[in-house]
Amino acid sequence: xxxxxxxxxxxxxxxxxxxxxxxxxxxxxxxxxxxxxxxxxxxxxxxxxxxxxxxxxxxxxxxxxxxxxxxxxxxxxxxxxxxxxxxxxxxxxxxxxxxxxxxxxxxxxxxxxxxxxxxxxxxxxxxxxxxxxxxxxxxxxxxxxxxxxxxxxxxxxxxxxxxxxxxxxxxxxxxxxxxxxxxxxxxxxxxxxxxxxxxxxxxxxxxxxxxxxxxxxxxxxxxxxxxxxxxxxxxxxxxxxxxxxxxxxxxxxxxxxxxxxxxxxxxxxxxxxxxxxxxxxxxxxxxxxxxxxxxxxxxxxxxxxxxxxxxxxxxxxxxxxxxxxxxxxxxxxxxxxxxxxxxxxxxxxxxxxxxxxxxxxxxxxxxxxxxxxxxxxxxxxxxxxxxxxxxxxxxxxxxxxxxxxxxxxxxxxxxxxxxxxxxxxxxxxxxxxxxxxxxxxxxxxxxxxxxxxxxxxx
Ligand SMILES: Cc1cc2nc3c(=O)[nH]c(=O)nc-3n(C[C@H](O)[C@H](O)[C@H](O)COP(=O)(O)OP(=O)(O)OC[C@H]3O[C@@H](n4cnc5c(N)ncnc54)[C@H](O)[C@@H]3O)c2cc1C
Numbered sequence: 276x277x278x279x280x281x282x283x284x285x286x287x288x289x290x291x292x293x294x295x296x297x298x299x300x301x302x303x304x305x306x307x308x309x310x311x312x313x314x315x316x317x318x319x320x321x322x323x324x325x326x327x328x329x330x331x332x333x334x335x336x337x338x339x340x341x342x343x344x345x346x347x348x349x350x351x352x353x354x355x356x357x358x359x360x361x362x363x364x365x366x367x368x369x370x371x372x373x374x375x376x377x378x379x380x381x382x383x384x385x386x387x388x389x390x391x392x393x394x395x396x397x398x399x400x401x402x403x404x405x406x407x408x409x410x411x412x413x414x415x416x417x418x419x420x421x422x423x424x425x426x427x428x429x430x431x432x433x434x435x436x437x438x439x440x441x442x443x444x445x446x447x448x449x450x451x452x453x454x455x456x457x458x459x460x461x462x463x464x465x466x467x468x469x470x471x472x473x474x475x476x477x478x479x480x481x482x483x484x485x486x487x488x489x490x491x492x493x494x495x496x497x498x499x500x501x502x503x504x505x506x507x508x509x510x511x512x513x514x515x516x517x518x519x520x521x522x523x524x525x526x527x528x529x530x531x532x533x534x535x536x537x538x539x540x541x542x543x544x545x546x547x548x549x550x551x552x553x554x555x556x557x558x559x560x561x562x563x564x565x566x567x568x569x570x571x572x573x574x575x576x577x578x579x580x581x582x583x584x585x586x587x588x589x590x591x592x593x594x595x596x597x598x599x600x601x602x603x604x605x606x607x608x609x610x611x612x613x614x615x616x617x618x619x620x621x622x623x624x625x626x627x628x629x630x631x632x633x634x635x636x637x638x639x640x641x642x643x644x645x646x647x648x649x650x651x652x653x654x655x656x657x658x659x660x661x662x663x664x665x666x667x668x669x670x671x672x673x674x675x676x677x678x679x680x681x682x683x684x685x686x687x688x689x690x691x692x693x694x695x696x697x698x699x700x701x702x703x704x705x706x707x708x709x710x711x712x713x714x715x716x717x718x719x720x721x722x723x724x725x726x727x728x729x730x731x732x733x
Contacts, residue, residue: 283652284712288355290627291362293634296321300458300639303327304444306431308334309343310411311605311622312463313418317363318626319461320421322633327455329446331430334415338408343465345613347579348495349526349538350407351509354400355709356620359627364417368403371413375531376405379509387512387563393694396701400708404509404528406536410619427455433473434460440599440640458639460601461629468607471589480596482589487662489612489671491523491540493581494548498527498535498572505568512562513614515690516669521545523668524614525562527569535569540614543670546580554578586611586661588654592647602629602643602650609654611661620709624653659713660706682717688725689716696728 278286303323305312308330319326328334332342339346352360360367372378380401386393403410418424427446435443435454443456462470471481508529514520522545527537539557541547548554551574558570588609591597605622632646663686665671666679676682692699702721705711715721 279714280652280655281712281714283649284656287624287627287631287649287653288358288710290359290630292318292630293321298322298324299633299636301325302455302457303459303461304329304455304457305461305463306330306444307342307463307465307468307605307607308332308415308426309463309465309605310414310619311465311607311625312461313411313414314359314363314623314626315461315463315604315629316424317418317421318630318633319459320418320424321630323458324423326421326424327457328418328424328426329429329431329444329455330426331428333428334419334426337412340408343407343411345581345583346407346411348407348493348581348613349528349536350410350619351526351528351616352402352404352410353616353620353708354402356623357402358400358710359620359623360414363623363626364414367413367417370417371403371405371409374405374409374413376403376409377504377508377529377531379404379528383507384509385507385511385565387510388690388694389515389518390512390563391694392563394697394700396697396704399701399704400710402509404530406530409531429453431464434477434601436477436598441601458600462601462603462607463605464607466587466606466610468589468603470603470607474598479598480594482591482594484587484589485674486585486587487665487671487674488585489583489665489668490543490585491583491612491614492542492546493538493540493583493613494546494554494578495536495538495581496548496551496554496578497575498537498569499575500529500533500535501572502533504529505565507565510563510565512566516667520561522547522557522561525558525566527566534575535572537566537569542668548578549580551578583613586658586665588658592644592651597642597644597647599640599642602646604629604650608650609658611657612665615661615664615707617657617661617709621653621657624709625650628653656712657709660709685717685722688722688729692725692728692732695732696724699725699728 303319381399429446433445525539604625628649
C-alpha cells in the first residue's frame with residue numbers, strides 16, 4: 276500500500292541520521308559541492324566507506340564564488356531547513372552564532388502583506404539569519420570534518436557506464452582528464468546541471484523539464500547595522516498584484532559582521548533597485564518605516580543584481596529507463612522562484628529522501644526508483660507552493676494545473692487570513708517553511724476558518 280504524500284512528507288521531516296554508520300558501498304561521488312551536494316555527502320558518509328565531492332570551485336574560496344552566482348543575494352534559511360541542519364550537524368547553531376549569524380525567533384520577525392503587518396504567530400519555529408556564504412561555508416566545514424569525506428577541485432564532464440549502471444564520473448582537473456570511480460553518483464550540479472545531456476549522449480532518455488517563466492529581478496545591498504540592533508531583525512514585505520506596485524517585495528535581515536542585508540524584487544520589465552540611489556529611495560518610499568531606517572544607514576559596496584528566468588523541474592521519476600547507481604539532488608532536480616526561500620530547505624529534504632532510501636538497504640545495482648518516488652513528494656510539494664503563488668502574477672501565463680481556479684481562490688482566502696488570524700497564519704507558516712505538506716491547507720476546516728477570519732476582518 277502506498278503512503279499518502281502528506282504522510283511521506285511528515286516522515287521525511289522526522290528523519291535523523293542513524294546511530295551507527297552502516298556502509299552499503301565503497302565510494303560515493305557527489306558532483307557539486309554546494310548546499311544540496313554537501314548535505315547529500317553528509318548522508319552518504321553514513322553509508323559509504325568514502326565520499327568524494329567534486330566541484331569546479333576551490334572549496335577554500337571565501338565569500339561568494341563563480342559556481343554559485345546567486346550567492347551574493349539574500350538567502351533565508353527556513354525554520355524547516357534549520358531543523359534538518361541541526362539534526363545532521365548537532366553543533367550547527369552554536370557554530371553559526373559563533374561566526375556572527377543572528378538568531379531569528381518569531382518575536383524578531385515581521386511580515387507585511389500589501390503594507391499590512393501580519394499577526395504575530397507566538398510559537399512559530401525559530402531560524403537563523405546569515406549571508407549565503409556563511410551558511411554554505413559552515414555546512415562545508417562540518418562535512419569536511421568527517422574522516423571519510425574529501426573534495427576534488429575539478430569540472431565534471433560526463434558519466435562512465437558499465438551496461439545499465441553508472442560506475443564513475445569523468446573529470447577535467449586543470450586540463451587533465453580523469454575518472455572518479457563510484458558505486459553511487461549524485462548529481463548536485465544545480466539548476467544548470469548537464470546530467471540530462473550526459474544521459475542522452477549515452478543513449479538514455481532525458482527527463483522532461485517543466486518550466487514556469489517568472490522573470491524575476493533581484494537586487495541585494497548591504498548596510499551597516501547600528502551598534503544596538505533593533506528588535507526586528509528579519510522583516511519581509513510582500514506586495515500582491517492587487518497593489519499594482521513595481522516592487523513585488525522587499526526584505527532585510529541582520530547578518531554577520533554587524534550588517535543588514537536588504538533585497539528587493541520585481542517581475543518582467545520592473546528592475547527595481549539597480550543603483551544604490553534607486554535602492555535606497557524605494558526602500559524609504561515604498562515600504563514600511565523599518566525599511567527606511569535600514570536605508571538610512573551607510574551602504575556597504577554596490578547593489579548586486581540577479582535575473583531568475585524560470586522555475587524548473589526535471590521529472591527523473593517519470594523516466595521509463597534510468598541507470599542504476601545514479602541520483603540527483605537539489606536545484607539539479609527542481610529550482611523555484613527564490614522569493615519563497617525554499618531552495619536550501621528543499622535540498623535538505625532531498626538529503627532526507629537519500630537517508631530514507633539508503634537506510635532501507637537498497638540493491639544499488641538496480642535504479643533508485645524508491646528514492647525517486649520519495650523525492651517526487653518533496654518536489655511536488657515545493658512546486659505547488661511556488662507555482663500556485665506565481666500563477667497569481669499578471670505576467671505568468673501557465674501552465675495551469677487542473678482545478679486552478681478553485682485552488683487560487685482558496686489560496687487567496689488563506690493568504691489574506693494570515694494577516695489577522697493566528698490559526699491560519701500558523702498553518703500557513705508551517706507549509707511555507709516546508710515542515711507541513713501543502714495538502715494540510717486544503718482541509719475544509721482550514722479554509723472555512725480562513726473565510727470566516729476574512730469576513731471578521733472586513
Ligand atoms: C536569487 C536567488 C535567491 C535565493 N534565495 C534563497 C533563499 O532565500 N533561501 C533558500 O533556501 N534558497 C534560496 N535560493 C536557492 C538556493 O540558492 C539553492 O537552492 C541552493 O544553492 C541549493 O542549490 P544546489 O546545491 O542544488 O546548487 P547550487 O547552489 O547552484 O550549486 C551547484 C554546484 O555545482 C557545481 N557544479 C556545477 N556544474 C559542475 C561541474 N560540471 N563540475 C563540477 N562542479 C559543478 C557548482 O560549482 C556549484 O558549487 C535562491 C536562489 C536564487 C537564484
